[in-house]
Amino acid sequence: MDVPWYAGHGGCLVVRLMGAIEVFFGCATRPPRGVNGKNIKLNSTQNLKTFIFNTDLSAGRINGFAPGDVVGGKFKWGNIIIIFKQANTNKDTLVHEIGHSLTLRHVFDIKAPHTFYQGHSDKVMDYTWSSSSPNVMNPNKRKLFVRYQWYKMQSDKSTYKL
Known part of the structure; x- marks a missing residue:
């Protein structure tokens, strides 16, 4: 786009x-x-x-x-x-979108190194709703990045190195 x-x-x-x-x-x-x-x-x-x-x-x-x-x-x-x-x-939505701007995929994306079912994890890069039923909300609070995601965000060209 x-x-x-x-x-x-x-x-x-x-x-x-x-x-x-x-x-x-x-x-x-x-x-x-x-x-x-x-x-x-x-x-x-x-x-x-x-x-x-x-x-x-x-x-x-x-x-x-x-x-x-x-x-x-x-x-x-x-x-x-x-x-x-x-x-x-929703602060988790802002952090989720910042994750995208730092090259992160969704945790349920088949191209991600590790995958989870959509709407069933506590990972920031998950959705707040389930793919099996759009009316079922994710019972977990999105609050964690997976270790590989931290490394990927740190390697993004737009992050500042201290």
Whole structure:
């Protein structure tokens, strides 16, 4: 998903959700600039900042969204996190979406090194609802990262090394 900065819209960010819905977010005085001084997209690999947008929009069961980009034919996680109205008070949703921006997959993703059933673990990268029945909520509080996830987040190019 390409997430451009539209200066022509008063400096506002326009995000195309699910390929159809365009959402306008807070305005800024100018687009971010790369090390060469040229304007860059928010999801650019040159951009080392993560932008978090808390919205008053409802999105059904979707609590948050961390859009990525396809770069050179490969999917790359981006630098944008959108938290929808129903999750504005859920800190675990914010941490979950930050995990995506730091390249983490869901714990139930078949490409993840270790997999769990969706909606049945206490892992931050799980969902709050079960795949077997969308009306069944995860009985566990999402609070843990798996060890490999800590290492993966530390190796992300946007994290600062002390």
